[in-house]
Amino acid sequence: MQHTRLFRRLSLALVAGLLAVGATLPAMAKSTFSQGHGVKCHWVLTDQPDGTQAYIWVCYRGV
Known part of the structure; x- marks a missing residue:
């Protein structure tokens, strides 16, 4: 049960980080x-x- 909660929190943090990078990356890609x-x-x-x-x-x- 604790592994599931940890996995969910890490997944949410990863998704939030990817969305933040995805918002700025197109402007800086080229x-x-x-x-x-x-x-x-x-x-x-x-x-x-x-x-x-x-x-x-x-x-x-x-x-």
């Missing part, structure tokens, strides 16, 4: 995109003034 005319954009992790970190979209023109 980090660089070509916008055409030599312009490429990608996500960059930056430090914010309040001490947190956030991803910003950065574009640049290739040479």
